[in-house]
Amino acid sequence: MEIRDPIHGSIQLNDGEVAIIDTIEFQRLREIKQLGFSEFSFPGATHNRFIHSIGVSHVAGQVFDSIFRAYPFSKTSVRNRLRQTVKLAALLHDIGHGPLSHTTEQVMPQLKKLNIKIYDEQGMDQSRQANHEDYTIKFVTDSTISKLIETHFPDINANYVACLVDKNLKCDESYFTDGNINFRPILSQIVSSELDADRMDYLERDSYFCGINYGKIDKDWLQQNLTLHIVNSKAFLALNRRALYAFDDFLISRHNMYLMVYFHHKSIVYEEMLNRYLTSPDCKFILPADASDYVDYTDYKLYEHLDSVDNPWAQRIAQRRPYRVALELHNQEPQRIENIQKIFDKHEIDSIYASSNVRLSKYHSGNPEDRMNIFVVDQYDRWDKPSPVNQATQIFQKYEDARIIDRFYVAPEKYDLAKKIFSEEKY
């Protein structure tokens, strides 16, 4: 079957993929918007995680083909199995996503209640609260979907798909090994890393549906220049040096999407209002631990819920009466933020304070455990040695610092008063 996608054109799906997509677990993603509240600032942005997930799977297949175009696997069946496993992991990476945004994670149950066998088997500490990734592992390893995987792809076990979604899960690595090389690292990186199929899909997709250019990247060039680099019998993602500027551009595209779209003041205030509702004593919206119940929890259900309750924050969201930005500051000193808060307090004006904070890369940090393990290979310079990408480009140093946007919002009926106060009192 083929699906028509505005981003990638016609996407071919095999019968097993179609069967998975047709489950209610996957169809639920039609009712989870990719960008949550962003449609309030960019009204075209109504696209959902359903088409995004199919897109990521498609890109993962393309990336796999590009990296391994000339790689001599021992058998075609090994190539096919690894390719299908990474495509399935990409397809399912978001399947446990909660309604609207990460904000709803705070009404998720304790992890233990999800009853995830693979976690039990690996003796994981399950005393913490569940998050959307836990629901994903649940759906992948223990649901209609895991059975369909095994029926349609007899040489694939759902647990191995889960191992590419969550790189911390333990498994028998021989599944990912061919000719002494372990491919689990690079396959995991295709699903989730600084240069993953997820981003290659969502940057272009979000830009398209928002109607902006920030996230437009050179996907063709990046893909053609992907390769692998082997360290200690493990295969890692690598990039030809000639695509290094395209990689810089890719990182900055994402950075700018944060600044211009994901951190738009309207999205942020809706998130904050939802947060106020979910933490209210009278909040009745709780996400169920049972996966078959969870399937019903979608953006639609949450919006219907918010419309039906009396809580003032729920009503503000349902009736689109958000608080309004009174002050916005960029990379300011903490003292100034405190002064502003004090002025609000003095005048007894309720304000929502939100600080949005983005770094270029979450992978670039001092912690050697988290290093990104993407390498740069130079096909022109014979004497060059492959080096980690965060040494080969200076972009991480350049953007070492976080960007911080601080905002104070007030009720629309207090807006004029707030503006007056802050034009008189210096902060």
Add this chain to the structure above:
Amino acid sequence: MEIRDPIHGSIQLNDGEVAIIDTIEFQRLREIKQLGFSEFSFPGATHNRFIHSIGVSHVAGQVFDSIFRAYPFSKTSVRNRLRQTVKLAALLHDIGHGPLSHTTEQVMPQLKKLNIKIYDEQGMDQSRQANHEDYTIKFVTDSTISKLIETHFPDINANYVACLVDKNLKCDESYFTDGNINFRPILSQIVSSELDADRMDYLERDSYFCGINYGKIDKDWLQQNLTLHIVNSKAFLALNRRALYAFDDFLISRHNMYLMVYFHHKSIVYEEMLNRYLTSPDCKFILPADASDYVDYTDYKLYEHLDSVDNPWAQRIAQRRPYRVALELHNQEPQRIENIQKIFDKHEIDSIYASSNVRLSKYHSGNPEDRMNIFVVDQYDRWDKPSPVNQATQIFQKYEDARIIDRFYVAPEKYDLAKKIFSEEKY
């Protein structure tokens, strides 16, 4: 304020327009998808009537400016009033739209119950069932919105806006008259006609979100070549002859959108299943007559409702288990259709039969009352006289006949059986 639209770029809105858009009546359109069930065949098509309506208003302003660029209105205030009136009519033309599709119109109440004053005043027969256009007139003339219109635009009365949405409403035409010329006809045509702002928006928009090219039109050229033609002191829409091929292309673009998108077999079967539910004795989904209740009835509510009831058709929709096309025929003789139905009956297989039928133009018919009143003007040929567009182009004759697509759908579990039967029995 400006809104970013993937189709038209930045759209500027004045304060009055923003106030209207911020009402819950208008915000409700965020939860009414433009293409209803089409997202099941084109998963990008999640766009809603909210952004479409804003787009139509924007196009109506551009069209007005193009037609009247050099027209000598008696005063600037007349120009501004007429322009704002047509922009508001365009903005609000869809505001009464029911959830998901026209299928839900059958669960609308009797028209009288809507309590529409302007209908009462004009002595209209209100014994029939209401449709979405009636709700539109209700919202435009008697709601928060009508008050906002009058507050923000003191020289505009909401009833005149309604008169451009519904060309059959009576009103004092002097409102639309300047220097002895009545502009109501052309302003109505900008809102709704063979060449209206509605289509200029939705053809491009639907194509964009579906990811196809069929609806891409030459909007710039059409707009630049729009003008007016006066007959008996009434102004009508006119087109320069040099844009006549662009007009043909525009008509065919829409025709092809019907064939390729709006009549896609998946959209059709979902419509038919919804119809089966809504006409079931156990159907509990009824649209309220009260406008303030109606505001809550959206696609989201309907999907949540379908998910919550036991009716098998509702469940098929909710769980995405549609009947499947067993047979599809194009422009076939009725006898063949009957034969097929008999074979289904003989084998006692339940089938859904749907016939989709499109003509190039609903305006092109024998009935002189319905004539389209768009004229063609030749700026090169001095001796040419303006003629009605349906005489100036042959496209209507060429596409005189309807296109008919007949389909029979069966339950997925009966699909193989049905295919077997029809490969053995000739029809």
Add this chain to the structure above:
Amino acid sequence: MEIRDPIHGSIQLNDGEVAIIDTIEFQRLREIKQLGFSEFSFPGATHNRFIHSIGVSHVAGQVFDSIFRAYPFSKTSVRNRLRQTVKLAALLHDIGHGPLSHTTEQVMPQLKKLNIKIYDEQGMDQSRQANHEDYTIKFVTDSTISKLIETHFPDINANYVACLVDKNLKCDESYFTDGNINFRPILSQIVSSELDADRMDYLERDSYFCGINYGKIDKDWLQQNLTLHIVNSKAFLALNRRALYAFDDFLISRHNMYLMVYFHHKSIVYEEMLNRYLTSPDCKFILPADASDYVDYTDYKLYEHLDSVDNPWAQRIAQRRPYRVALELHNQEPQRIENIQKIFDKHEIDSIYASSNVRLSKYHSGNPEDRMNIFVVDQYDRWDKPSPVNQATQIFQKYEDARIIDRFYVAPEKYDLAKKIFSEEKY
């Protein structure tokens, strides 16, 4: 090697293709614009036949892969040979194109002087004037390029490539035969037919560079639905019925490109002025018979030549002082055209008269020899038999008649006078 193309993205080329593209014969196409004089009306349309030719080859490969995706050739080497042959024919189909437009064909030498061996061998009548297709056959079969074909693709002979460019050339058809089926017809159709790779490239490309939408087609859907149909052991192009509306749209897109772009009044008058120069007694621009001299004859050389001679028509072109449209008529009676000519004559105003005439299809005619041999196959209707496409769709009947645009141009300095005369004298 890969080439970046705005239409098709990254295009991969193998070493043999690169070697051919690097010849001066092929590089010459960089200096032959795809749309000749159209850049005077659409200034973005500066694209050349170089990138178009590479695009057509790319599309031909995609079309081949789509048609034969599941076809059981006897050997992989047969599949590869046929695929490469059709890609080369597509790559080279325009290589003999003269400068600027078909207008320059009238200064081509007698065919015999081109010394084309394959014509000699086949005893063709060579007393007529050569055209650009003859130069193409010359370059393909007897030049650096034919040698490169044989060096890089040892199982391919340049004459067989020529046989796909010109379907009238005779050859040993066993080259195109596998398992008793002769594939020459379908491979020829990929290069040149009502639904060929040439059009699939140029419609989108011309639209893109002109900045218009008319030529935007549903290439993905058409390609996915291409297949083959065998009649008397010969394979012909076929289309699944579900893509028949896309085919109609494809034909109309091309028709509209003629009306809106290729027949633009400015392109036409430049063609006519060039024609007047080339038929002037003092014209010194003659195309050489010798292929190695012909390589130097490009748009650039022609423009430089026009700039350097005194002839008034050459100077009008060089200095961009074209005659101007005084009258334009659509589908008029011949009598009216004659009347206009008489009025010009009476007033002794020099005018250029040009009549542009397009039918939907050159293949659709009464002559059964020229029938298009494209078939429609219905995958849903078991009892349907494959039928010729011109019976399966009504589009050819609908557009049976030609569209005719008649224009009279005058010198700019006579324009006002001409307008005055024709506003006084009825025609």
Add this chain to the structure above:
Amino acid sequence: MEIRDPIHGSIQLNDGEVAIIDTIEFQRLREIKQLGFSEFSFPGATHNRFIHSIGVSHVAGQVFDSIFRAYPFSKTSVRNRLRQTVKLAALLHDIGHGPLSHTTEQVMPQLKKLNIKIYDEQGMDQSRQANHEDYTIKFVTDSTISKLIETHFPDINANYVACLVDKNLKCDESYFTDGNINFRPILSQIVSSELDADRMDYLERDSYFCGINYGKIDKDWLQQNLTLHIVNSKAFLALNRRALYAFDDFLISRHNMYLMVYFHHKSIVYEEMLNRYLTSPDCKFILPADASDYVDYTDYKLYEHLDSVDNPWAQRIAQRRPYRVALELHNQEPQRIENIQKIFDKHEIDSIYASSNVRLSKYHSGNPEDRMNIFVVDQYDRWDKPSPVNQATQIFQKYEDARIIDRFYVAPEKYDLAKKIFSEEKY
């Protein structure tokens, strides 16, 4: 008249602008490609300075309208005059451009020979060699074009247009002054600055024709957020803070265009080969001082010339047999470059060495004379003071360092040898 542009859609031109565009001086720009040799790496990039110049004028008008949307000029005629002057300066800013690239500037005559009156009047030192900007000033102030400006726009003098092209020309600034404010600085900045109409056009245009995304910018948002800031009675360009990230993105887009397109190895080697020809003792290509002769010197003429001479570098260009990259290094130490050169010398292999060097901004330097004078204004933060843009954003610090790409090219026939040598000898 309107012109159809793939980048900006329909562009309206008034009669005076059309008259200027129709001159042979302006039409000459049709034969000057925007990106010179870049079409050898990006074959779609055949667009010319003709459409670019029209595009810049269009953008300049939009930028003017956006900045001054609410500005109270003393009279409408002042607004119109300043707007038309900046549009003309933008339209003509490239009119003196030489064939192909800046490389041909070295065969330009001594400045004095151009006989530019306004230079004489201002007592400029004219002993240096002319450059393309001098030809621009010549055409603007002393040609058919200057007369047309004065005929069609009676309140505009061509010298003032020149003063916006060249900010160092002296003139009576009262022409640019209204209500005590001198607008010359901001109008100059619209034509040429870190955020000018030129870049707003070419980044998008070059991306479109190359088929890449690097140069796609948020033009709408930037334009909407442009404003003015007055310092000492002079108006300068200013930007609202909320568009500062869009400005960063704009700068980086341009930086990436340099790295990925303008510095492509093929463009660079063609430039270098042209340079070798133009500096050869036998070079016969000299640009004439006389403006009416200069009109004939275009890309076409230069290509025809290169084809006609025996010089080996000219022939390499004409026959597309460029030297090939043997080594490419990024931000390397000078010592390594020297080592490489020594190895080439030792083996007596002729190589072309080219070092391409780009900084984010030419305006950002230590020299206070060259400061960019663009300001950032914060519409949210009452206590913020307008600050120079290079203080408001950190982007200039981040990209303080130049990016350097060093390349060594060899003749294709020496390529394998060179690769062998450099894989054996360490450098």
